[in-house]
Amino acid sequence: MKLAIHFGAGNIGRGFIGALFSQSGYHVTFVDIADQIISQLNEKKHYQVKLATDKQETVTVDNVSGLNNMTQENEVIAAIKDAAYLTTAIGPNILPRIAPLIAKGLTERVKTNTEKLYVIACENQISATDLLKGYIFEHLDDETKANLAGKVYFFNSAVDRIVPIQNNHGSLDVLVEPYYEWVVETSESIPPIEGMKIVSDLAPFIERKLFTVNTGHAVIAYLGYLENKSTIDQALADEKIVKQVQATLGETGAYLIKQYGLNPEDHSQYIEKIISRFKNAYLNDDVTRVGRSPLRKLGPNDRLVRPATEAAKAGLSYTNLARAIASALLFEYQEDDEAVKLQAMIKEKGLPAALKEVSGLDENSEITNEVVSHYNILKK
Ligand SMILES: NC(=O)c1ccc[n+]([C@@H]2O[C@H](COP(=O)([O-])OP(=O)(O)OC[C@H]3O[C@@H](n4cnc5c(N)ncnc54)[C@H](O)[C@@H]3O)[C@@H](O)[C@H]2O)c1
Numbered sequence: 001m002k003l004a005i006h007f008g009a010g011n012i013g014r015g016f017i018g019a020l021f022s023q024s025g026y027h028v029t030f031v032d033i034a035d036q037i038i039s040q041l042n043e044k045k046h047y048q049v050k051l052a053t054d055k056q057e058t059v060t061v062d063n064v065s066g067l068n069n070m071t072q073e074n075e076v077i078a079a080i081k082d083a084a085y086l087t088t089a090i091g092p093n094i095l096p097r098i099a100p101l102i103a104k105g106l107t108e109r110v111k112t113n114t115e116k117l118y119v120i121a122c123e124n125q126i127s128a129t130d131l132l133k134g135y136i137f138e139h140l141d142d143e144t145k146a147n148l149a150g151k152v153y154f155f156n157s158a159v160d161r162i163v164p165i166q167n168n169h170g171s172l173d174v175l176v177e178p179y180y181e182w183v184v185e186t187s188e189s190i191p192p193i194e195g196m197k198i199v200s201d202l203a204p205f206i207e208r209k210l211f212t213v214n215t216g217h218a219v220i221a222y223l224g225y226l227e228n229k230s231t232i233d234q235a236l237a238d239e240k241i242v243k244q245v246q247a248t249l250g251e252t253g254a255y256l257i258k259q260y261g262l263n264p265e266d267h268s269q270y271i272e273k274i275i276s277r278f279k280n281a282y283l284n285d286d287v288t289r290v291g292r293s294p295l296r297k298l299g300p301n302d303r304l305v306r307p308a309t310e311a312a313k314a315g316l317s318y319t320n321l322a323r324a325i326a327s328a329l330l331f332e333y334q335e336d337d338e339a340v341k342l343q344a345m346i347k348e349k350g351l352p353a354a355l356k357e358v359s360g361l362d363e364n365s366e367i368t369n370e371v372v373s374h375y376n377i378l379k380k
């Protein structure tokens with residue numbers, strides 16, 4: 001049986017990418033540090049993916065097993081030697097931590113295996129696979145780097161499926177929304193995976209996804225948090241928040257339409273479709289999950305700052321994006337390490353300097369001025 005090795009046996013790993021490989025006839029070896037998940041995968045050898053609908057349709061995912069990358073390095077290396085695909089859904093900040101082990105696996109693999117291996121990072125980050133490749137290459141010698149040519153391929157991708165935090169007492173089963181999209185950029189002819197869409201240029205797909213789904217999600221999460229809402233659908237019961245999401249996605253939409261020549265009518269329908277996905281009450285998706293890691297979300301290339309800087313460059317409106325950035329700066333959720341760090345930075349340096357450090361925005365830039373004025377209004 002063909003093998004896919006997938007790093008990150010969490011919500012997207014089990015609920016999306018792993019499930020598609022299993023349905024495409026692959027054995028999926030999940031790699032994770034969570035012992036409880038790994039041992040269950042090895043004991044049960046299957047789990048269920050349940051759709052967040054009134055009928056809760058269920059798909060059984062079988063041919064799965066697990067390895068712990070902290071305690072089973074040799075086994076992970078052996079799996080990398082045999083795999084046809086290597087994927088990740090682990091969080092962009094974790095990619096540098098798994099890179100050394102992947103590098104060891106690739107080093108061993110190319111000594112004996114001439115079959116092609118496709119590496120795809122499935123993270124909410126532009127060029128995540130290129131970043132992962134860079135981290136891996138820091139741990140390879142020149143001979144191995146040269147040896148990868150024609151054998152190991154790195155493809156960027158965009159992944160879209162809302163998978164909330166699972167409230168199921170540690171079971172392997174995963175509740176997911178019915179919708180999904182996995183877009184992979186390559187001109188190679190690669191083994192087909194059910195549900196994987198191949199494109200020659202990922203930029204319009206990843207930007208449309210990140211700056212619509214994830215920008216919209218972030219607006220709802222941060223404004224919802226400020227209004228003491230628990231979940232995304234509860235936040236969307238507030239008409240003010242709905243209006244704010246629509247206005248913000250109007251701004252990202254104007255940039256996307258201009259940048260990629262999208263059809264305005266199609267894009268407007270795309271936005272409405274996304275907002276209707278957010279309203280799915282069966283997902284019970286916490287605003288604190290969606291708002292997690294505000295330092296990452298406020299990064300220069302991420303869902304809030306990049307569309308604002310691109311809109312500014314194109315002479316388009318960014319005032320609602322500035323409001324979204326301000327709301328992210330007010331995410332004071334104590335259980336999120338990045339939120340705690342961000343609040344400490346703001347307290348220590350003041351807002352413009354903290355924003356510069358996190359987002360790269362100049363302290364006197366027009367965007368920063370706008371963010372500061374929204375921040376002061378929202379804080380009241
Ligand atoms: N959940 C979603 O709706 C969704 C949708 C699209 C994309 N994504 C992206 O997918 C990625 C994963 O998100 P998720 O929601 O599945 O998160 P998650 O927290 O459910 O899963 C991450 C997994 O990585 C594991 N992990 C953490 N550090 C590790 C390490 N050093 N070594 C091995 N394993 C480690 C965790 O134990 C966990 O099982 C993120 O980049 C996220 O942005 C998520």
Ligand SMILES: O=P(O)(O)OC[C@@H](O)[C@@H](O)[C@H](O)[C@H](O)CO
Pocket residue numbers: 124159160161162163213214217218289290291292293
């Ligand atoms: O995963 P993050 O932290 O980058 O973003 C939180 C959510 O917006 C995200 O997980 C969405 O649910 C997902 O991107 C939908 O495809």
